Amino acid sequence: MSLILRIPYNVAVRSFSSTLVRDTKQWRVSQGLPANRNAEGILTDGPDYTFLDGRPTPLLHKQKLRMLKQREYAAQIVEMCAELDFAKERHQNLLKAEAEEKQKYIESRLKPKGNMLSRNSKK
Template sequence: MALLVKTFVRSSHSLEQGNLIRLCMRNVQTSSSLQMDQKWRQRQGLTANPNVYGPLTNLPDYSYKDGRPTPIGVRHKTRIEKQREYAAKILQLTDEVDFAVKRHEQLQKDEEERKQQILDRKLREKGNLLTANIVKDSTVESK
């Protein structure tokens, strides 16, 4: 095959390298996972890759008759570590979201208080009305 490709390249300089590879690889299948019916797996509620989880992946390869636990395999250990990393990341992100929600509530509360203080400062009686109320209050207190 390599000799055929070399001969073909020597004889035809008009084809680019990429086109030649595509021409040769046109009918070659590169993965067996492409053969699986993904729509059927999706309708059944299964994952796209059947080797992600399941008894063949999660359970030990053998067991002892006396009931001793079997040692954890290397890949099973890496899956457990990956799940722990996911759990730690989920907890971290959840804490960050909780903090952001509390901070947002506090900022809105502070903003409302600031607006209320501005309104309280703006809405004051001025001039004659202020002195009239002070005189009225003093006459009520003296009686």
């Protein structure tokens, strides 16, 4: 007796892939694509609809979040650049002050007196 399995025509058969999600993400990154294919693109960034009279469409929730995150990043960048400029300027001022102090010390050393002084002034 042989057993015959029959699959009804209305049952969907799913095939599966043995490729790991990690490998797929690595491949996407190696190709210069974002790791998550839904992270950006025309379908994600574009509006869901447009008005026929040309009015701008309101931003979606995730678009607003992305915009706020980008503003936050920009504010952090500006703040860090200002801190970096301040640190560079302070370092230059410290070097200049150190050089002035060294020059002041050299100028305040003892001067030769007597015949040595009169010889230098006659020349």
